Amino acid sequence: MPIQTRRDDDGKTLVIRIEGRFDFSTHQAFRDAYEHGDPAVRDYVVDLSDTTYLDSSALGMLLLLRDYAGGDSARIVIENCNNDVRRILSISNFEQLFNIR
Amino acid sequence: MDDAVAEHSSPLRILIADDSDSDRLILKTLLKRLGHEVLDVSNGLDAVSVFQQEAPDLVLLDALMPVMDGMEAARQIKFLAGERLVPLIFLTSLSEAGALARCLEAGGDDFLGKPYNRIIIEAKIKAFNRMRLMHQTLSDQRDLIRERNRQLTEEQEIAKRVFDNVAHSGCLDAANIRYHASPQSIFNGDVLFASPRPAGGMLIFMGDFTGHGLPAAIGAMPVAEIFYGMASKGFNGQDVLREINQKLKRILPTGMFCCGAMIEADFKLNQVRVWNGGLPDGWLIRPSGTFLAIQSRHLPLGILSPDQFNADFERVATGPGDRVLMMTDGFLESADSAGNVFGEQGVTETLERLDVDDHPFDAMMSAVHRFTGNFEDGDDLTLCSLEMMDEAGLASLPDRAAPSALAGPAEWRCTYEIREQTLGQFSPLPLLLHICMEVPGLRRKSGEIYTLLAELYNNALEHGVLELPSEWKRSPEGFGRYYAERNRRLANVEGHYIRFTLHHSLKPDGGRLRVVCEDSGRGFDFQNHPSMASAIPPAESGHYAGRGLLLLKRLAETIRFHEQGNHVEIIYDWQFARTAENRDD
Numbered sequence: 275m276p277i278q279t280r281r282d283d284d285g286k287t288l289v290i291r292i293e294g295r296f297d298f299s300t301h302q303a304f305r306d307a308y309e310h311g312d313p314a315v316r317d318y319v320v321d322l323s324d325t326t327y328l329d330s331s332a333l334g335m336l337l338l339l340r341d342y343a344g345g346d347s348a349r350i351v352i353e354n355c356n357n358d359v360r361r362i363l364s365i366s367n368f369e370q371l372f373n374i375r
Numbered sequence: 376m377d378d379a380v381a382e383h384s385s386p387l388r389i390l391i392a393d394d395s396d397s398d399r400l401i402l403k404t405l406l407k408r409l410g411h412e413v414l415d416v417s418n419g420l421d422a423v424s425v426f427q428q429e430a431p432d433l434v435l436l437d438a439l440m441p442v443m444d445g446m447e448a449a450r451q452i453k454f455l456a457g458e459r460l461v462p463l464i465f466l467t468s469l470s471e472a473g474a475l476a477r478c479l480e481a482g483g484d485d486f487l488g489k490p491y492n493r494i495i496i497e498a499k500i501k502a503f504n505r506m507r508l509m510h511q512t513l514s515d516q517r518d519l520i521r522e523r524n525r526q527l528t529e530e531q532e533i534a535k536r537v538f539d540n541v542a543h544s545g546c547l548d549a550a551n552i553r554y555h556a557s558p559q560s561i562f563n564g565d566v567l568f569a570s571p572r573p574a575g576g577m578l579i580f581m582g583d584f585t586g587h588g589l590p591a592a593i594g595a596m597p598v599a600e601i602f603y604g605m606a607s608k609g610f611n612g613q614d615v616l617r618e619i620n621q622k623l624k625r626i627l628p629t630g631m632f633c634c635g636a637m638i639e640a641d642f643k644l645n646q647v648r649v650w651n652g653g654l655p656d657g658w659l660i661r662p663s664g665t666f667l668a669i670q671s672r673h674l675p676l677g678i679l680s681p682d683q684f685n686a687d688f689e690r691v692a693t694g695p696g697d698r699v700l701m702m703t704d705g706f707l708e709s710a711d712s713a714g715n716v717f718g719e720q721g722v723t724e725t726l727e728r729l730d731v732d733d734h735p736f737d738a739m740m741s742a743v744h745r746f747t748g749n750f751e752d753g754d755d756l757t758l759c760s761l762e763m764m765d766e767a768g769l770a771s772l773p774d775r776a777a778p779s780a781l782a783g784p785a786e787w788r789c790t791y792e793i794r795e796q797t798l799g800q801f802s803p804l805p806l807l808l809h810i811c812m813e814v815p816g817l818r819r820k821s822g823e824i825y826t827l828l829a830e831l832y833n834n835a836l837e838h839g840v841l842e843l844p845s846e847w848k849r850s851p852e853g854f855g856r857y858y859a860e861r862n863r864r865l866a867n868v869e870g871h872y873i874r875f876t877l878h879h880s881l882k883p884d885g886g887r888l889r890v891v892c893e894d895s896g897r898g899f900d901f902q903n904h905p906s907m908a909s910a911i912p913p914a915e916s917g918h919y920a921g922r923g924l925l926l927l928k929r930l931a932e933t934i935r936f937h938e939q940g941n942h943v944e945i946i947y948d949w950q951f952a953r954t955a956e957n958r959d960d
Contacts, residue, residue, distance in 0.1 A: 330585040330704070334630030337678065341629045346683075366634065366653040367674045 277303045285314050291321040296332040296359075304335050308342060318343055323354035328362050340371060351375060387504060390431040391415040392422035392448060393466055394440045398489065402435065402466070405493055409500070419443030423451045431461070433503060435487070438467045438478055446481040453482035460510035462503035531589075538592060541599045545570040545606075546577065553736040554759040557705075564591025564633075565703050565757040568599060570606035573808065573825035576642055578606045578615065579761055582635035582676070583654060583703040594633060594677075597622050608805045609825050612639035613686045616650060616676070620684045623677030632677040636669070636701050639688065640761060647699055647763070648688035652676060655707050655719065658726060660735045662696040666726050669699070692854065697763040700735050705756035709743050717746050736760040783815045785881045792874040798840060799865035804828055807875055814879055816886050816949045823930050824888070824947070828875075830923045831892040831943060835873045837861060839896030839941050871895045885950035891942070898940030 276293045277300060290307045292300065308318065318339065322328070340348045351373045355363060363374055389406055393399040394417045403413045414429055416422050420443040422436065434452060438445040449463055465478040468489040475486060484503065487496060547554060547569045556567050564584030571577055580602050584591040598619050605615045616637050623633055634653030641647070649669045651657060653676075657669035673685055702722075709717040725742040729735060739758060789810060793803050804825065811817050811824050837843045841864040847853035876891040927934050931945040 330583075330634070331630075334585050334632065337632070338630040365655065365671045367671060370674055371678070 276300055277307050279307045281315075282319070283317070285312075287317040287319060288312075288315045289319045289321055291324065293324040294326055296322070296325045296328045296335075298329070298331040301331065301335060305338070308339055316349060318348070318350045320350065320352045321354055322352060322356070322359055325359055326356070328359045330366075333362075333366055333368065336368070336372065349373075386410045386412055387432040387500070388412045388414065388429065389500075390422060390425060390429070390434045391466075392417070392419060392435070392440065392445070393437040394418060395437070398437075398466070398491075402491060402496075405491065405496060406500075409497060411500075419445060419448030422448045423455070426452050426461075427455060432507060433500065434461060434463045435466055436463060436483070438465050438469060438474070445483075446477060449478070449481040449483050458514060460507050462507055464499065464503070534589075534592070538595065541596060545603060549577070551762040551764050552577075552579075552759065553734070554757070555736075555740060556757045556759075557755055563705065563755050564595065565705065565755075566595045566598060567757055567759055568602045569761075570603055572606060572639075573609045573821050574829045575822070575826065577638075577640045577761070578602075578612055579638040579640070579701075579759065580615075580619075580635060581654065581701045581703065581757060581759055582633045583705075583757070584633045585631050590631070594623060594627055594631070597626065598633070605805075609808050609829075610805050611802070612637045612648060612650065613688060614802070614805075616686045617681065617684060620676045620679065620686075621681045624680060627677045632675040634671075634675040634704070636671075637688075638699055638701065638761060640699070640763060642764060645693050645695070645763065647691050647693055649691065649699075650686065650688045655702055655704060656722075657699060657701040658722075658735070659691055659693070660698045660700060660726065660729070661694070662731070664729055664731065666729075667691075669701075690855075690858065693763045695764050698735055699761045699763075700739065701759050702739075703757040706739075706743065706758050709747050709756060711747050717743050721746060734760070784813050785879065785886060788876070788878040790874060790876045792872050794872040795869060798836065798868045798871060798873065802832075803873075803875065804832060807877065810877060811879075811888065814886065814888075816951070817879075817888065820949060826926060827890065827930055827945060827947060830927050831875075831890060831945070832873065834923055834943070835892050835894035835896070835941075838899065839894035840868060840871045840873065841865065842896060882948070885948060888947045888949070889944065890947070891944045893942045896941050898938065898942075 276295075278291045278293075280289050280291075281287065282289055288308060290304070292304070296304075308315075320336065320339070336350075336352070340350060342348075343350055352363070352368075353375050355374065360374070363369065363372075368374065389411050391399055391402055391406075391413060392415070393402070396417070399415050399417070403415055406413050414425055414431060416425055418440045419436075422434070423443070425431075426434065436445040436448055436452075440448075445465060445467075449465075452461065452463060462484050463482060465475075465483045465486045466489060467475070467478065467486055469475060469478075470488075478486065485499060487499065545568055546552070547567065549569070549571075552569055554567055556565060564582075564586060566580070566582040566584075568581075569577060569579045580598075582595070582598060584594050601618050601622060602615055605618060610618075619633075619635075627633075632653075636649065636651040636654045636657055638657075639648040647659070649657065650673065651669055651671040652673035653671050656671070658666050659669060660666040669689075669691075672689070679685075707716065707718050707722065721742060722739070725738055726735065729738055736758065743756075791803060791807065793801060807828050808821065808825050811828075812821060817824055838845065841861060843857060843861060843864070847857040847860075872895045874891075874893045876889075876893075878889040878891075880887055880889075924934075927945060930947070932948050933946045935944045936942065937944065
């Protein structure tokens with residue numbers, strides 16, 4: 275599975291881990307990963323340690339997650355990006371919308 | 376499951392060719408009993424002609440027949456059938472492998488051995504009918520797909536033409552602009568717009584919508600409309616960007632957005648103002664070969680709500696010959712056959728190797744050419760360069776068709792005053808220009824009118840209300856200070872106002888526009904201002920400031936100052952088309 279999820283922090287944090295290419299082909303799987311409607315989830319972590327590539331449709335998917343998680347009040351951390359992925363996020367200035375670390 | 380039903384319910388039309396009357400009769404009786412319609416002939420030649428006339432679903436051929444044997448008949452029947460699958464079964468008592476193989480080579484699909492076995496015959500006919508129906512279904516679907524695809528391609532061609540008209544209008548063909556926008560890039564959501572500004576200078580927008588195909592292209596339409604509509608009315612880049620962002624935020628679904636950059640070039644002040652939200656680094660390249668990056672500092676368009684959107688431009692001082700180079704993602708992603716991408720490294724290496732005579736646009740295009748080898752494949756990129764040059768060398772807004780000068784409002788007067796903090800938030804220029812453009816005779820002078828209004832307004836605001844000394848603008852450092860101070864003081868304009876009074880009336884040979892601009896500032900010593908002297912003032916010698924009043928003097932019939940210098944009145948005359956030619960040069 276290119277996308278795996280797990281719960282941390284007594285189930286309050288949903289960690290979504292993406293392996294390989296994060297692009298349009300992962301669209302459905304990525305949505306399925308968070309659209310389970312569990313009200314206990316407060317925080318989201320998108321773990322990109324095994325993500326090799328990220329394109330503009332992935333940026334769009336991150337925006338969809340942000341909307342789902344409450345828009346401006348969403349609490350989303352994007353972590354462990356490699357340099358290429360980090361570069362794409364910063365060209366689009368996504369650090370203004372997400373906590374990237 | 377339609378096939379299964381058809382297999383049992385619909386009788387087939389079967390052609391039998393056999394020169395043995397008894398064999399033929401046996402087979403015919405057998406097939407009729409199974410419910411099929413049977414046509415029978417006794418040689419190959421008749422088989423071919425009946426096949427042509429009756430188009431049977433299945434053919435049973437004896438291998439050895441007089442006049443024309445089964446092999447030859449099989450060849451001709453398969454040829455006539457074309458793409459249609461007509462199962463062709465040889466009836467034979469032959470058992471030698473080579474003879475049987477020849478039957479198949481001639482186009483046969485199978486054999487039936489003599490004497491006939493009823494059960495085998497029935498089973499084979501069913502099996503071949505299944506194959507025939509499957510073939511039919513596949514062919515129908517293929518034809519449907521082919522037809523749909525043709526329609527789609529045709530529609531895209533038309534859409535592309537519409538899109539081209541929208542996206543590539545404006546002044547992209549101006550002498551100081553070079554661009555490459557590949558046809559594929561259009562339907563990958565790349566856009567490039569350029570428009571001259573009424574007051575001189577240019578506005579360029581490059582955008583890259585997320586996604587591919589029609590959804591990506593469709594967002595380009597409203598962006599083009601906003602860009603060209605607002606730019607020609609004199610709105611600045613910031614206003615246009617805000618409007619584009621707000622529109623895209625409203626119409627695009629979450630997850631879809633537009634990376635973009637806006638370049639506002641001012642050839643008079645020799646500066647560019649840039650905004651980059653999500654496009655790769657743009658570059659400013661000096662004639663000396665030095666270059667600096669124009670980085671993306673903003674989120675792409677269509678993501679943030681209007682109150683969160685940041686439309687702050689960066690200002691870069693330039694000189695004639697400086698060039699701005701912008702590109703979309705597709706340019707950096709140009710790949711060679713091994714899948715390596717050109718990348719930022721390719722761009723910076725090209726810039727570093729740039730010779731004095733090289734045009735960065737050509738250098739960049741040929742570098743990416745060399746890199747990819749097979750450039751035409753997957754060519755999906757947009758690259759554009761803009762050269763800073765003397766204002767005189769540029770074409771102005773395209774001349775509009777000369778309208779009847781007598782239509783439209785001719786005798787009117789209006790007063791428009793902006794006050795308080797609105798002074799810092801809103802430019803009245805597009806509105807004022809719009810009012811003046813209602814007069815057909817003034818329409819073809821929109822550039823001059825805009826300049827007049829803009830100079831009056833900027834003088835009133837910057838020197839009158841904000842009391843900024845124009846001397847600061849004489850050095851590049853002071854220039855920065857001037858604008859920083861301008862922003863600071865704009866936050867504190869309580870009790871201030873700028874009032875425009877426009878008055879238009881007809882004259883025998885044309886019309887007269889009188890513009891009065893008053894402000895709440897302390898005014899200035901206009902009697903001793905250098906530009907009021909008849910000699911050419913030092914402002915011509917390359918200073919940044921003092922040109923405003925000169926420009927007003929040159930464009931207007933008269934310019935007069937009243938009170939303590941915070942009340943300016945200009946008169947601008949226009950003539951009917953026949954005599955207007957003299958003033959056009």
